Amino acid sequence: HGKDGYSRTLFLSLPPPLLSCLPPLQLETSPVFQSFSFSLSPTDINECETLLEACKGEMKCFNHYGGYLCLPRSASVIPAPDPPSQPGTNLESTAREPFNPCPLGYEPQGDSCVDVNECERDEHDCQPSQQCINIPGAFICQCPEGYRKIGTECIDIDECRYRYCQHRCVNVPGSFSCQCEPGFQLAGNNRSCIDVNECDMGAPCQQRCYNTYGTFLCRCDLGYELGPDGFACNDIDECSYSSYLCQFQCVNEPGKFSCQCPEGYQLLGTRLCQDINECETGEHQCTEGQTCVNIYGASQCVDTNRCQSPYVQVSDNRCVCPVTKPACRDLPFSIVQRYMSITSERSVPSDIFQIQATSVYPGAYNTFRIRSGDHDGDFYIRQINNISAMLVLARAVTGPQEYTLDLEMVSVNPLLSYQTSSALRLSVYVGPYAF
CATH class of the missing domain: 2.10.25 (Laminin)
Incomplete structure (x- = not known):
């Protein structure tokens, strides 16, 4: 048993007289020479267990028969089988083997030497995981693909150390596999990674999907916003x-x-x-004796003849109180009917209606006032000149409601000692809204 841990077979050749000195071996003699062999089967020492820090750093200790190896931790080893245990010393006689004049690995055949195929004759010491390959005069033991031979053992080749993969490499015993990052897939060469179009592969976007390198983006239509999950689209209120x-x-x-x-x-x-002007569209319920008046948001049906005694109607919207009637003495001579509509909450003060005298007499002096209808002081009169004045909204009003205002113009002629008056009966409809 050598220092390297391997057993040795010793062949001895002795002359015949010397063999007589070894009777316990009971060797047979030959006229040419005598040979014998013996082999020892020692017990292997596991250096990985007996040596303190046999391998340092990131190296891992692998024991093998007759020694040990320090390899990377990712390495895979196909261990060699332990040698057969044979107690004691075996003495094998080879005295009867014929003399072979050919070189080692050859045998005589006729007058020539031919190669011995140790692989076919099973005369090799290759491990079960190795392949025996015959060569002239000998044989070699070849490791499986993905392994390299160190000593008698096959050590896994870590292909990932050589950057075979574009993204991620996973080493496995005897081989390796490439993996891609999310959003990529392996190309036909099983090493490169190409972008995946997730939009064509059922990306979970609810509305619109945009492919980008290695990933994708979800977007929403107008009026929607992207949810917290990045996929759903929620309506924008x-x-x-x-x-x-x-x-x-x-x-x-x-x-x-x-x-x-x-x-x-x-x-x-x-x-x-x-x-909507219901009076123009015909969407009203006024009868033949009524007049349709459009107001904000609706319409009003008013009687065509609204003159009240002692007034008499002289036209569609004008009433006159004859001076021959005693009751007309303190009343305006004529009343003209007018209608208008304003919106709610109108800014104030606001001019809403202009009064204009239709008849002007030389030397007459005209004044304007609100005769009746303004109980809460929501309006006032602003006189512009001798023949016109403006009705002003003094306070903001809210509808729907209706005012009926009698706006009176008093005419005084000092030269003729003459005074008369006329009124404009204005119906003001306040709409329900500010538009």
Whole structure:
């Protein structure tokens, strides 16, 4: 047994007289020479267990028969089988083997020497995991693909150390495999990684998907916003962001919003509300003896003849109180009917109606006043000149409500000692909204 841990076979050749000195061996003699062999089967020492820090650093200790190896921790080893245990010393006689004049690994055949195929004759010492390959005069033991031979053992080749893979490499005994990062897939060469178009492979985007290198992005249509998960699209409630989107009422809808107007109004454009003139569209219930008056959000049917005694009707909207009637002495000579509509919460002071004298007499002096109907002082008269004045809204009013104001013009002629008056009966309808 040598220092390297391997057993040795010793062949001795002695002359015949010397063999007589060894009777216990009981060797047979030959006229040419005598040979014998013996082999010892020692017990292998596991240096990985007996030596303190046999391998240092990141190296791992692998024991093998007659020694040990320090290899990377990722290495895989196909261990050689232990030698057969044979107690004691075996003495094998080879005295009867014929003389071989050929070189080692050859045998005589006729007058020539031919190669011995140790692999076919099973006369080799290759491990079960190794392949025996015959060569002239000898044989070699070849490790499986992905392994390299160190001593008598096959050590796994860590292909990942050679950067065979574009992304990730996974070493396995005798081989390796390449893996790609998320968003990539292996190319046909099983080493390179190519981008995956997740949008064509069922990406979980609810609405729109955009492929990017190694990943993808989800986007939403107008009126939606991307949810916290990055995939779902949630409707944006535009109405909650501002109260000025619509003049009257904002209605949220999936992906959009719309504006609505109250009854009696119609949408002007996308957000404003416009009054519907029911008197023009015919959407009123006025009879033949009535006149349709359009107001904000609705219409009013008024009697064509609204003259009250002692007044008599002289035209569609004019009543006259004859001077021949005693009851007309303190009343305006004529009353003209007019109608108008204003919006709620109008800014004040606000000019809403102008009064204009239709007849002007030389030397006459005219004054204007509110004769009746303004119980709360919501209006006042601002005279412009001798023949006209302006009705002014003094306080903001809220509808729906109706005022009936008698606006009187008093004419005084000092030269003729003459005084007369006329009135304009103005019906003011206040709409329910500020539009």
